Amino acid sequence: MTINNKATTQVVDANNVSHISAGTVIKGEISSLADIRVDGTVQGKVYSQGRVVVGEEAVIIGTLACGNVDFWGKIEGDIYVKDTFSLKGTASVNGNIHVRRIQVEMGAQINGTCSMINEGDYDSFVKDVITTEVPAAE
Numbered sequence: 001m002t003i004n005n006k007a008t009t010q011v012v013d014a015n016n017v018s019h020i021s022a023g024t025v026i027k028g029e030i031s032s033l034a035d036i037r038v039d040g041t042v043q044g045k046v047y048s049q050g051r052v053v054v055g056e057e058a059v060i061i062g063t064l065a066c067g068n069v070d071f072w073g074k075i076e077g078d079i080y081v082k083d084t085f086s087l088k089g090t091a092s093v094n095g096n097i098h099v100r101r102i103q104v105e106m107g108a109q110i111n112g113t114c115s116m117i118n119e120g121d122y123d124s125f126v127k128d129v130i131t132t133e134v135p136a137a138e
Helices: 119-129
Strands: 002-004 009-011 017-020 025-027 030-032 035-038 041-043 046-054 059-061 064-071 074-076 079-087 092-094 097-104 109-111 114-116
Touching (some): 097 119
Parallel strands (some): 030 046, 041 059, 097 114
Antiparallel strands (some): 002 009
16 A cells, blocks of 8 residues: 655555554554554554554553544544544444544444544644654655
C-alpha cells in the first residue's frame, strides 16, 4: 500500500500489524503508519494511519485516532475516525465519537456524544490531539 502525503510518499507493507497482546499494559503514546491490534491495555493515546482492531478483552484509557476501526473492547476516552467505525456488540464506549461513518451492532454501549465529521475535520482534530509526528518510512 502506498500512502501519498503532500510532502512525501510512504510505502507501508499491508502485512505489518503491531499487536498489543492480552496481558500487556502500555502507558504512553502509540503512533503507527500501519495497522494496530489491541488485545491488552493501553493507557494513553493510540494513533494509526491505518486500521485499528480492538479485541473483546482490550481496554483503552485515552484517545484513539485512526483511519478505520473494528471495536469489540472498552474505551474511556474520545475516538476520532477518518472513515469507518464498526462498533461490535460487546463494545463499551465512555467518551465522545467523531467519525465519518459508523456501524453499530445490537448490544454495543455508547456513553457520550457522536459527531459526524469529514476528512478536513478529522485532520484538524488529529492535529490537536496527536502531538508527535509519525516518522517517514525510508
